[in-house]
Amino acid sequence: MMEQPLFGRRLKELRRAGGLSQAALAGEEISTGYLSRLESGARQPTERVITYLAKKLGVDSSAFQTPSGGTSLAQALSIASSANDDEATEKLVQALEVAGDEDLLPRWQALWLVAQHWRRLGRKEEELACLNELAVLADELGLPELRCRAWSSLARCLRGSGRVSESITVADRAVKLAKEAKLTVPDIGNALMSLVSAEAEEGRLPDARAHVDELVELVDKHEGPLKAEALWSAATVRFRQGEHGAALELIERATEGLEGSADLTLWLRLRLAAASLSLQSDPPRTELAGARLKEAEAAIEFVGTTVLRQELTTLRAHLAFAEQRYADSRTLLDQLGQDELRLTYRDRIRLGVLEGRLMIQEGRPKDGLRKLKELGEESRRAFNIDLSAEIWRILAEELENGMKT
Incomplete structure (x- = not known):
């Protein structure tokens, strides 16, 4: 016994x-x-x-x-945190389902790991549910560091799901808490990044610019991933303010300043971001975009998740369209359609825009224009002002091109 x-x-x-x-x-x-x-x-x-x-x-x-085979929360947490693989994390998910709520700190740690797991897989609904519980639990624990990190992560997930206004509210709470509690630079920086990305998405560009300038100054003496992400945030804001040249300089600084050995996943994501901004420039800088995508392809085999692979394929489709290789763009788009999309709300909408523009090039102007109008309306209803404005601009250009032909 x-x-x-x-x-x-x-x-x-x-x-x-x-x-x-x-x-x-x-x-x-x-x-x-x-x-x-x-x-x-x-x-x-x-x-x-x-x-x-x-x-x-x-x-x-x-x-x-018989001692527990890994179903207890403490044991599953120990295994998942040391193994760092999806199978161990899936067992941690199962342990969370049957665990009680008396051990709050281990539960918080487990939820944090599981939320990162869902994020890697692009499973927004599961990630959001996990982060909501994480935020509530952090409030119960009362530790400012955990509350700030939970809120910052929740804000990012809300923005990625298209719930931008909610994201701003949560991120703003995280920033205020981080400053009041005098937390570390990484905590304040991550909270600011969550706020900046949400403000930029909603079109609140003056607020986003003020906060991102504060962010860049905050991390100026830091090197590595934190500074690279701050420069990336600054590049995004500059780009949406129409300063395309300055934006590309910032994203190049971020890209060149981070070594792959520091964070290979971020190294890859920065190259995808640089390619995306290059393609959205007017005119598109296809040569630079192509070079960055080739670099990303070289790393995708080492850290490529479903989400990152879909982002790479999406950008390759956008590049093919910009280079007027419409058949190649269609092939890549159809390839994406074979799987469940794990992209962010913004990337999914922009992929829909590409679909509409391809329809026009393929001789289906009515279908293409209708799709663009629907996407513009959807973005407006989601209060994604910046994205909505981009779609209406593209629609106007397509209508003007149609009149010329």
């Missing part, structure tokens, strides 16, 4: 795995109070009680002698 408190932990684990309350497991033979003391390790079980509990749980008595 397993000694306490290990017996109690295993009993609680088996009960929760079976979806039973303490009252349901206790039944008429033992009291819930006695069962609670067994689970806490305060009472040693008798052979008769072990036999009774095993029968109620549908397991052999030897199950109480």
Whole structure:
């Protein structure tokens, strides 16, 4: 027989795995109070009680002698944090489902790892649900560092899901908390980046510019990933303010200033971002975009998630269109259509815009123009003013080109 408190932990684990309350497991033979003391390790079980509990749980008595196989939250967390692979994290997800809420800090750590897992896979709904719970739990714990990190991550996810106004509210809370609590530069910086990206998305460019200038000054003496991401944020704001040259200089500084050994995933994402801004320039800088995409392709085999692969394919489709290789662009677009898209809201809308423009080039102007109008309306209803303005501009250009022909 397993000694306490290990017996109690295993009993609680088996009960929760079976979806039973303490009252349901206790039944008429033992009291819930006695069962609670067994689970806490305060009472040693008798052979008769072990036999009774095993029968109620549908397991052999030897199950109480078997240490957890990774279903307990603490063990699953230890395995997932040290293994750093999807299989271990999936087991952590399962452990979270049956774990209680008495161990708040381990649960917070587990939710943090699981949220990152969902983000890598591009599963926005699961990530959002996880981050919402993470934010609530951080508030219960009351630790400013955890609250700030939870809110910053939640704000990023909300923006990526198209819920920009909510993102601004949450990010603003994170920034204020980080400053009031005098948190570290990385915490303040990440909160500011969440706020800047959301403000820029909603078209609040003066606010975004003020905050991103503050961000760049804050991290000026820092090197590595934090500074690279700050410069990336600054480039995005400058670009949306129409300063395309300055934006490209900033993204190039970020790209060239970060070594792959520091963060290969960010190294890859920066090249995708540089290609994206190059293609959105007027006129598109296709040569620079092509060079950055080739660099990204070289790294995709090492850190390529489904999301990053889809982003790369999307940009290759945009590049083909800009170079008037319409058949190639269509092939790449159809390739993306074979899988569930894991892209951000903005990238999915821009992919739809590409679809509409291809329809026009393929001799289906009515269908293409209708699609562009629908996407413009959808962006407006989502209060994504910057994206909506971009779509209406493209629509106007397509209408003007149609009149010329």
